[in-house]
Amino acid sequence: MKIKTFGFRKSPLDQLSRIDKGFLELGHELTDNNPDLVYSNNDMYDDVLEFASKQKELPFIILNVLDVQDNNPHYPLE
Numbered sequence: 001m002k003i004k005t006f007g008f009r010k011s012p013l014d015q016l017s018r019i020d021k022g023f024l025e026l027g028h029e030l031t032d033n034n035p036d037l038v039y040s041n042n043d044m045y046d047d048v049l050e051f052a053s054k055q056k057e058l059p060f061i062i063l064n065v066l067d068v069q070d071n072n073p074h075y076p077l078e
Contacts, residue, residue, distance in 0.1 A: 002031045006048050007041030016041045035059050
């Protein structure tokens, strides 16, 4: 499967580097071109949805909200 991931990357502190590594170990390909799956480990999705909408075929999209940023207008922390 071809996969595009979005999110914070600063190994060894981030989750996404470990998720990418797991995808690769399972035999998947990380790509920026026509992925089958788009996974976002961020809570702001505009760039993810824009990327997905520009692909030849709409990929399956997984959006994760476990790490809400304090400046996200869609999820006010208060």
